Amino acid sequence: MHQDISIEISGMTCANCVGRVERILNKLQGVDQCTVNLATSRAAVRLDATQTDPAAVVDAIGGAGYQAIMRKAEFHIDDMSCAACVARIEKAIQRLPGIVEAVVNLATRKASITFLPETIQPQKLEAAIRNAGYTVRTESHPADQPREERHERALAALTRDLRLAVALTLPLLIIVMGPMISPALQAAMLKLLPEQAWRWLEWVLVTPVVAVAGRRFFTQGWAELRHLSPGMNSLVMLGSGAAYLYSLAALTVPGLFPAGTANLYFEAAGVIITLILLGRFLETRARGRASDAIKKLMRLYPRRARVLREGEELEIPVEQVMPGDTVVIRPGEQIPTDGAITGGSSYI
Structure with missing residues (x-):
């Protein structure tokens, strides 16, 4: 796969600079063609993305003594x-x-x-x-919105969907699994409603779970499949969607199926979505706590440092501390950067 990229280059001043950049880039493996224009300070590069990438081109320009504008x-x-x-x-x-x-x-x-x-x-x-x-x-x-607010909104949405899924999936499981466990419960259910009514009730219970609580899996799963990059969302979409659609067909047009195979699997769709939502909820909550811990650690990082330069003590942003600087640490202060103790004693 070929890519055509255009790079603005700083530092070129003459035709020799142009020639130097062109020679270096044309020697780079994977570069098919390179043209450098001094007037516009730009290089047009055609490269084979299977052999090299723009990062390698940028490094080559830097190695030649020029700067690629990024x-x-x-x-x-x-x-x-x-x-x-x-x-x-x-x-x-x-x-x-x-x-x-x-x-x-x-x-x-x-x-x-x-x-x-x-x-x-x-x-x-x-x-x-x-x-x-x-x-x-x-x-x-x-x-x-602030990141904390976005996280709270995402967690609230997950909580809402999880509560809906649990509230509807639990009675669905009782309707489906209860008669298998207790014949007495099966007899009581049949006295209350005919078997076909219970089958339709399963559909009523599971549809909001799939269409409302599980909508995130279908929207994201479809996007994954469209880009030929299947993941967890597409897996949930296919699993729960197949169970739901098969069961809906068995419920509405049972004659399409061989005798004894028009079974319902609505509970499978509901349980899949509910359990995955539970995992997402726990993961999102744990990630929020981890993010809070990271932020607390970052707050401990000192923003300024005292350095000795030309015999004078200066307070500067910690980003401006250079290798070789002598940093002054007073008792009780945080250490702004790594280094070796050259003199003095104190408590940290």
Whole structure:
């Protein structure tokens, strides 16, 4: 698979610079063609994505002494539930041309993407994530809610769907399994309603479980199948959907089936969705607690540091501390960076 990428390059000043960049890139394995334009400070590269990627091209430009202009975008992604979701999103992003790096974090529900702005725009990145079946919000989106609020909303939605599923699946299981366990219960049920009425009641109970409580699995599962990237959602969709549709056909047109095979499996569809919802609920709650713990640890990270430069003690942002700086730590203060003790004594 070939990709055509355009890269803005900083630092080129003459025709020799152009020639140097072209020679280095054309020698790179997987690069089929490279043309560098000094006037626009851009390189047009055609590469074989099976042999190399934009990251290798960017590294080669950096190795030649120039800088490839890149941008970084961050997206908040809802609906992720497992490592497979992370891999699916990263795969969907990396299929796009001009992607230097794509990192998706399940704990923070965030995707950090480094890309070539001359090749691809953030809107296409967002569209790729949406097409993979996930809800995405850009870091600067004005309608963004705080992460804690989004997590609470997701947990509340899961709780609501789980309660509905449990409330309807438990009586469904009693109707289906009860007569197998207790003949007395079976006799009492048949006195109350005929067998066909109980079969229709099973359908009434399971339909909200599938259509309402389990709708998330069908929307996300269909998106996974459309992109030929099946996962847990598509598995739940196929399993519960097959049980529901087969049972509905056996209920409404039993004559289509051989004698004795028009059985109902509504309880299978309900139990599948209910148990998976329970797992999602527990996972989301645990992930929220883990995220809170990470944030508490990050708050302990000092934001500023005192350093000695040219005999003067300066207080600077910790990001500006350079290798070789002497950092001054006063009693009781947090240590802002790794290092070796060169003098003095104190309590930490």
